[in-house]
Structures are given as structure tokens and as C-alpha cells.
Amino acid sequence: MLLSMDGRFKEIVKKLVWQKQSIESEIQTIETSDPVLMQFPEEAAELGTAAWEADAHGTSVSVKNDLMLLSAKVSHALEKVGLGSYGMCEKCGKTIDPRRLEVLPIAVRCQTCTI
Numbered sequence: 001m002l003l004s005m006d007g008r009f010k011e012i013v014k015k016l017v018w019q020k021q022s023i024e025s026e027i028q029t030i031e032t033s034d035p036v037l038m039q040f041p042e043e044a045a046e047l048g049t050a051a052w053e054a055d056a057h058g059t060s061v062s063v064k065n066d067l068m069l070l071s072a073k074v075s076h077a078l079e080k081v082g083l084g085s086y087g088m089c090e091k092c093g094k095t096i097d098p099r100r101l102e103v104l105p106i107a108v109r110c111q112t113c114t115i
């Protein structure tokens with residue numbers, strides 16, 4: 001694969017790895033700050049009312065879901081790196097414009113197939 005010989009490609013992969021790490025640490029932060037998911041519920045009870053807890057929990061669950069979804073996309077892209085098929089459109093098989101990958105490293109389809 002030609003793209004893998006490119007320094008540009010290495011930078012994109014670095015971005016993906018970095019993105020995965022930051023998503024994972026964000027998920028961890030959410031898990032440790034969610035009163036419902038916290039290991040010590042008696043401490044959470046001191047933080048506020050049950051309604052506040054439910055609200056905070058609801059928000060963190062939806063944020064966490066978004067992060068999990070993004071994390072899955074990043075993992076999928078990294079998997080493709082491993083398989084050597086990263087940078088190729090999953091729909092038409094053409095090479096995805098590296099400029100597109102630089103902006104959106106998780107892209108698995110070319111611009112034409114995404115629209």
C-alpha cells in the first residue's frame with residue numbers, strides 16, 4: 001500500500017492512536033464522576049438530591065455513549081491500518097483523499113460515498 005510509505009500516513013495513524021487514548025481517558029473520567037456508577041454511593045448521596053444524581057447520570061450516560069461510538073469508529077480505523085486497508089473507501093474501494101483523512105482520520109469512506 002503506497003500510502004503507508006508516506007510520512008503523512010504515519011501522522012494520521014498517530015492522530016488515531018492519540019484520539020483513542022483521549023477517548024478512553026474521557027470515558028474513565030465520566031465513569032469516576034458519575035454518582036450512579038461511582039464505587040462509593042454513600043459519598044454520592046452527599047453531593048446532592050436524587051434528582052440531581054439522576055440528571056448527572058443521564059448526561060454522563062449519553063456523553064459516554066457518544067464516546068463509545070466514536071471509540072468504536074477509531075478502533076475500526078486502526079483495525080484497517082493493521083489490515084493494510086486503511087485509506088481505501090469501504091464502499092467503492094478507491095483511495096480516500098489523504099487531505100480528508102487528515103481532517104477526519106476515522107473516515108472509512110471517500111467523500112463521494114459519504115454524501
Ligand SMILES: [Zn+2]
Pocket residue numbers: 089090091092093094109110111112113
Ligand atoms: Zn467511495
